[in-house]
Amino acid sequence: MSRHKNIKSIIQDSYYDDDYYNDYGEEYGQEVYGTEEEIKEQKRFDKLKKKAKKQPQCDEKVVQEIVIQFGNFFTYDQVKQTLIANQNDRLKTQADLKFKESKEFDSFLIINLDTLKKKNKDNIKQVNQEKKKKEEEEKKMMTKEEEEFKQYEIQLLKKEKSMNQDDQIDHKVLNQIYPDVQYADANLIQAIDEDNKTINLVIIGHVDSGKSTLMGHILFKLGRIDKQHMHKIEKISDQYGKSSFKFAYVLDEGEEERRRGVTINVGQSYFQTEKRQFVILDAPGHQDYVPNMISGASQADCAILVVEGIRQEFLRGFIGGSTKEHAILARSLGVTQLVVAVNKLDMVEWSEDAYNEIINHVQPFLLQIGFRQDNISFVPISGLNGTNLIEKPTSLPELTSWYTGPSLIEYLDQLKVPKRNIYKPLRVCLYDYYKGTEGNLIGDCVQAKVESGIIKEKDHLLLQPYNIMVTIKAIEASNQLIKYAAPGTLCDISLHLPSSFDPNYLKSGNVICDPKYPIHQVKEFRCQIVVFDIEIPITRGQPVTVYSFSNRVSGRISKLESVVNPKTGESIKKNPRCLMKNQTAIVHIKLEEKTCMELFSNYRTLGRATLRDGQRTLAAGINIELGQKQLPL
Numbered sequence: 001m002s003r004h005k006n007i008k009s010i011i012q013d014s015y016y017d018d019d020y021y022n023d024y025g026e027e028y029g030q031e032v033y034g035t036e037e038e039i040k041e042q043k044r045f046d047k048l049k050k051k052a053k054k055q056p057q058c059d060e061k062v063v064q065e066i067v068i069q070f071g072n073f074f075t076y077d078q079v080k081q082t083l084i085a086n087q088n089d090r091l092k093t094q095a096d097l098k099f100k101e102s103k104e105f106d107s108f109l110i111i112n113l114d115t116l117k118k119k120n121k122d123n124i125k126q127v128n129q130e131k132k133k134k135e136e137e138e139k140k141m142m143t144k145e146e147e148e149f150k151q152y153e154i155q156l157l158k159k160e161k162s163m164n165q166d167d168q169i170d171h172k173v174l175n176q177i178y179p180d181v182q183y184a185d186a187n188l189i190q191a192i193d194e195d196n197k198t199i200n201l202v203i204i205g206h207v208d209s210g211k212s213t214l215m216g217h218i219l220f221k222l223g224r225i226d227k228q229h230m231h232k233i234e235k236i237s238d239q240y241g242k243s244s245f246k247f248a249y250v251l252d253e254g255e256e257e258r259r260r261g262v263t264i265n266v267g268q269s270y271f272q273t274e275k276r277q278f279v280i281l282d283a284p285g286h287q288d289y290v291p292n293m294i295s296g297a298s299q300a301d302c303a304i305l306v307v308e309g310i311r312q313e314f315l316r317g318f319i320g321g322s323t324k325e326h327a328i329l330a331r332s333l334g335v336t337q338l339v340v341a342v343n344k345l346d347m348v349e350w351s352e353d354a355y356n357e358i359i360n361h362v363q364p365f366l367l368q369i370g371f372r373q374d375n376i377s378f379v380p381i382s383g384l385n386g387t388n389l390i391e392k393p394t395s396l397p398e399l400t401s402w403y404t405g406p407s408l409i410e411y412l413d414q415l416k417v418p419k420r421n422i423y424k425p426l427r428v429c430l431y432d433y434y435k436g437t438e439g440n441l442i443g444d445c446v447q448a449k450v451e452s453g454i455i456k457e458k459d460h461l462l463l464q465p466y467n468i469m470v471t472i473k474a475i476e477a478s479n480q481l482i483k484y485a486a487p488g489t490l491c492d493i494s495l496h497l498p499s500s501f502d503p504n505y506l507k508s509g510n511v512i513c514d515p516k517y518p519i520h521q522v523k524e525f526r527c528q529i530v531v532f533d534i535e536i537p538i539t540r541g542q543p544v545t546v547y548s549f550s551n552r553v554s555g556r557i558s559k560l561e562s563v564v565n566p567k568t569g570e571s572i573k574k575n576p577r578c579l580m581k582n583q584t585a586i587v588h589i590k591l592e593e594k595t596c597m598e599l600f601s602n603y604r605t606l607g608r609a610t611l612r613d614g615q616r617t618l619a620a621g622i623n624i625e626l627g628q629k630q631l632p633l
């Protein structure tokens with residue numbers, strides 16, 4: 001390296017030996033000198049060099065400060081500014097002599113350059129060594145985390161296995177625990193077990209992604225809507241000036257829903273395939289109706305997540321919209337199997353790239369929030385055109401040239417029917433009350449889901465939290481009267497109520513149960529939660545709305561007990577002052593009224609809670625202790 005250059009390039013040259021780039025990946029030397037200018041500078045340099053010999057040596061302290069301040073990258077101007085700002089005595093004297101403006105200042109730098117260079121080289125070495133050390137540590141941490149994650153997965157699998165064994169428990173054993181439970185006779189239980197092919201399927205996704213259109217079209221294609229009725233719906237959608245919503249109108253039956261072209265309530269319908277019976281719950285996608293979406297998802301076993309195939313629309317739903325929140329909520333409400341329908345691909349000429357890009361965004365996210373790889377499938381479709389919904393397309397080379405996998409309905413047929421809690425004490429969760437005036441059910445009726453046990457006509461059962469006995473008059477599922485309803489069944493029930501009871505008190509969150517083993521009623525519970533992607537940390541006293549199966553009740557977080565390791569459950573920090581996003585923690589929640597609740601360890605579907613605050617979902621978790629003594633199991 002020649003010294004016969006201008007000062008800037010000399011200082012810059014001192015880095016070229018070791019590291020050409022700074023920490024931000026920018027090149028150090030950015031000034032380029034033309035020949036003429038360079039010659040001029042060289043002449044000036046020679047002059048300065050002569051004068052420099054007479055100048056005082058740069059103070060060691062000054063050099064050190066420069067190195068400390070600029071680390072392994074600094075420019076001529078930065079050095080100059082530092083020297084000027086330096087309060088060193090010698091410089092002050094020089095400043096008196098207008099040193100900083102004089103040409104001698106440059107020579108002052110030159111003669112100290114060797115010291116600077118040396119210091120700088122040492123510094124670069126040190127920085128590089130530290131960088132290397134840090135990288136190695138990060139690598140080690142990553143491997144450790146991967147290892148821990150694997151261990152955690154193994155633990156989860158073990159736990160799930162033991163839980164499944166728990167589902168298959170011999171009812172003789174259970175009779176010892178709940179000796180007085182009136183189980184149905186063995187033949188009926190066997191029949192129910194063999195008949196267990198119903199799946200409750202919720203359709204989730206960002207607003208306008210095409211959920212209702214997709215389901216409406218499936219129902220039409222499977223003959224659940226006859227042509228005459230479809231024609232009528234088509235006419236109505238034309239009248240509203242929303243002809244593209246004709247299939248959505250099949251499920252969106254409310255006046256406001258049709259006028260606005262937005263789903264508000266959870267639309268329910270059902271269809272049958274070769275292997276399965278599906279009850280479908282069409283959830284609203286709009287942010288304002290998340291509570292209704294939660295109500296739909298809490299009844300479901302599996303979900304179809306609809307995402308748009310158009311890049312911008314997809315990103316709108318995925319980054320700022322409801323796609324992620326719906327997926328997280330579904331998972332935390334107990335949905336484990338998911339089919340991702342990449343919709344509206346007709347709008348992008350069935351682009352394989354668009355489809356793959358969406359998978360690349362969605363798949364890692366779903367794995368991260370706890371879905372297992374073998375429980376997620378992706379399928380390209382057009383809900384509006386009906387493409388790849390039931391039968392695979394035969395004359396669409398834009399799609400068939402790259403996609404040869406199953407159609408949406410074929411994926412649905414592959415979903416596993418979850419194990420049901422036939423042998424546990426009866427729990428029937430109410431979702432709504434209405435007065436039946438025609439058809440099979442007359443009088444006081446409720447919409448409900450059987451979570452465990454078997455409910456039969458004429459059963460005399462306990463209604464909580466009101467502590468009154470009710471009689472089952474009739475049960476209807478999928479528009480047909482049935483004599484009994486097994487766990488997993490979404491049904492309508494007509495009730496005989498005591499004359500002193502006002503039926504208007506019946507509401508979502510009430511539970512019909514076995515009088516000998518009533519559901520717990522609590523005003524306080526302990527919950528292990530995972531905090532969502534929130535901006536403001538959760539503190540003690542945080543008001544929340546608690547959603548737990550069909551319950552929706554106000555309360556507040558009364559205690560932040562501890563932050564725990566999500567993998568091991570061990571406490572990391574006791575009594576934290578606040579909870580940040582993605583932390584796992586144990587909290588206590590106080591409710592405004594007595595509420596029916598269960599432990600996660602007793603009833604997996606009932607023992608979950610989701611916490612919301614106004615418009616945001618804050619956390620979801622499992623109930624680990626209720627405010628009273630626990631039953632066994």
Ligand SMILES: Nc1nc2c(ncn2[C@@H]2O[C@H](COP(=O)(O)OP(=O)(O)OP(=O)(O)O)[C@@H](O)[C@H]2O)c(=O)[nH]1
Binds near residue numbers: 210248263
């Ligand atoms: N081109 C095209 N348009 C579609 C497709 N699916 C739905 N749409 C249109 O997208 C709009 C919204 O459809 P909806 O079915 O109401 O969407 P949604 O997700 O149910 O909406 P919310 O329930 O209100 O969240 C309508 O104009 C549909 O015609 C599709 O596959 N291709």
